[in-house]
Amino acid sequence: MSKEITSREEDYTKWYQDLVIKADLAEHSAVRGCMVIKPHGYAIWEKMQRALDDMFKATGHANAYFPLFIPKSYLSKEAAHVEGFAKECAVVTHYRLKNSEDGKGVVVDPDAKLEEELIVRPTSETIIWNTYRGWIQSYRDLPILINQWANVVRWEMRTRLFLRTAEFLWQEGHTAHATEKEAREETSRMLDVYAQFAEEWMAMPVVKGRKTESERFAGAEDTLCIEGLMQDGKALQAGTSHFLGQNFAKAFDVTFVDQEGKSDYVWATSWGVSTRLMGALIMTHSDDKGLVLPPKLAPIQVVLVPIYRNMEQLDAIREVMKPLANELRSQGLSVKLDDDDKRKPGWKFAEYEMKGVPVRIAIGPRDLENGTAEVARRDTGEKSLVKMDEVVKQATQLMVEIQSNLYQRALEFRKENTRVVDDYDTFKNVLDQQGGFLMAHWDGTPETEERIKQETKATIRCIPFDGDETPGNCVLTGKPSARRVIFAKAY
């Protein structure tokens, strides 16, 4: 199988698809809209999970697990929520199969029809708040700070690996609080956790901000988000944190008695990130040779490749590479020594470039003589000849440098592609020709937002927390605008 992929310039969408397949990250399954996450892709996801999970626990959260199925009637209990979620979803109607009469397979047993259909969870607010009702009586039971790692299903007609699939993996935090203030603080705290994860682990700069009313989560009173900018100038929403007010507490009748003996509805938040982050990671850093991974999320951080013409040479190089590999491991690095004789060095170079291994160390016969190694970094492609006794130090430093370089590069890209735009023609031109984040004034109405979306496909990604707060005039209507917001086309 050739490891060549379409170039980004030629066709960004095709490049992405090629890369996901050729780097062994994921593939489409036989089940419409559902993907198979392959070991290399899953190993990256596991690293993301571990880092996020540690951060959730450090902020006081515990994991739990709630049912996959939600009774159909639950979805209708919160008015906005049902509009947003109870449409495209997988519906379980029966609980038994039986042998078909022709003896050639199985058919659904019509006698095993459920009284009430079950929905495969598209998100778990309803089943969780129905459960919390039994857990919360008094202020002593609050706050509840729970997260769940789970699969969810939203029936999507047009799917793209990691970015939009019918089934995907995610985490969903669901917290319950005694006061509005505390719940709002939690909403912000978890957005900060997401932003920190995106920047420090994924090396992906993000803008923190607030969604407009029409982009809010169905059932939320406020949705905060982090937005990344992909290489093709499109935005990607990388995580959301919702202040749910008392909406779900009211829908599921969850009240508590406070310290003064007064009863009130409980305040809620929910927040989540998903395997979509894999798509964001790919589209932030990768190039025409394949995946580029920040060292902190790379399942293999350093690969050692021997260059040899005969087995004698291979043996001699192994003698040097094995202790080197162990020394690198003792520094906490994840190392692969690929001395497989069935593949040529050229094939291996291409393979590990495709898979995004941050540092490659090659040693040939001449290196043996000279006491050197060739150290190549995946992010810049730079190679350097390094003395053997400096290789470990060099590799360790490169982990830090590459992590930082990827972040800086992405940050530069975002700066270059964030443009202040003041009139609608420019707005449309920039969107068409350059994309990126457009900082523009908006009159604050859903109607204007919708018209711009219809006419240009750009949506308001967020009202950013930082940045220019000077008033101005709406880019479309000329009406007064309190401040600029970020428009972009988005994944």
Next chain:
Amino acid sequence: MSKEITSREEDYTKWYQDLVIKADLAEHSAVRGCMVIKPHGYAIWEKMQRALDDMFKATGHANAYFPLFIPKSYLSKEAAHVEGFAKECAVVTHYRLKNSEDGKGVVVDPDAKLEEELIVRPTSETIIWNTYRGWIQSYRDLPILINQWANVVRWEMRTRLFLRTAEFLWQEGHTAHATEKEAREETSRMLDVYAQFAEEWMAMPVVKGRKTESERFAGAEDTLCIEGLMQDGKALQAGTSHFLGQNFAKAFDVTFVDQEGKSDYVWATSWGVSTRLMGALIMTHSDDKGLVLPPKLAPIQVVLVPIYRNMEQLDAIREVMKPLANELRSQGLSVKLDDDDKRKPGWKFAEYEMKGVPVRIAIGPRDLENGTAEVARRDTGEKSLVKMDEVVKQATQLMVEIQSNLYQRALEFRKENTRVVDDYDTFKNVLDQQGGFLMAHWDGTPETEERIKQETKATIRCIPFDGDETPGNCVLTGKPSARRVIFAKAY
């Protein structure tokens, strides 16, 4: 809420249910057969996952993720498999809901009927082997050593928390090999991993053995298992490892070209353990005061409880407890200092006994004067007065001692409750009055096995790998028997 539970002697089943609820491990959800795993229960499961996952990786396996849904027709492709699994399962027939005409909720949209129904996976052999077909061409692609952590659904009419639920969490390993020998070795290797995990982490002695033909996994040629003995004398199958032969490769047409250029079907194994292990853990060690946990799986290993009459005393004790907690943590222990003023020490003692915290350290005003602490171990209930400068050492040692004591105690129990039985009347009497493992001769026929099951509810748990291999006569029919097997009533 009172923390009292039914005693084991009074009603073992009720004791189990009470304990699972009162120790905050899990509860029934509003969805029939599906449980909510609460934070304390999930924290134990996470520890199990982490230990198992490390062992899988150390034996060369990688994690991946396959779809939740299986096309109905896939289940029929392997004849034995469909008999075993395609009966009680959740069937997705539609992919959309719409607003009901009365405006009061949502109904299934009849226009959104799937062409082929999807089954929520009861196990994933079919979807995975359908995927492996695309991954395997030559011997170079083998072995494939993959594990998946996932939720599965088997529609159960009578459910019990952890032991038998419609949805449960598990891991399923699915490996592909070039030779029968290699696949059989893998089957044994993973059984050994399970046995090691059960004994070293869960402190639960298990018997390794082989299932009889009628107890085999649907689609397997050989099923190996580990069997534990619960406190009420019933057996519990704690893990299975299956040699699948070429059955799934044939059903899904998965062939490979070997080194000589010859094509053959691929050999397979699968192996799994589930949240059922939580039930096994509970019923191996716990007592009438609640959960008893082996230290290696305890989310909190040491709890510190101050005993005080006024805030001044509490402050003074805190001064001592905080550095103690940190010192314990620096030894790698998971520690909770419970200085919550809303609860009394007596309540806390009962609470942490119920939740199975292995070691409790209490310090009161007199201890402060004397430079001592009261150290209590959960497994034996023993308390001792320990000098402050020896508390850390003592607690660390207790981790090892308790882990070992729990294992030894369970091993003793199993020895006492493993009985050699030679005639059918004794067989029935022992089963009725004492339970436990019955080592009895069996003529090797499914008919005899079935009759014994019908008449006594005892099943053959396994043909053990170790133990007496002397021939004899079947306990029911008197016909020749190659060796004794283990009968027991089972969960």
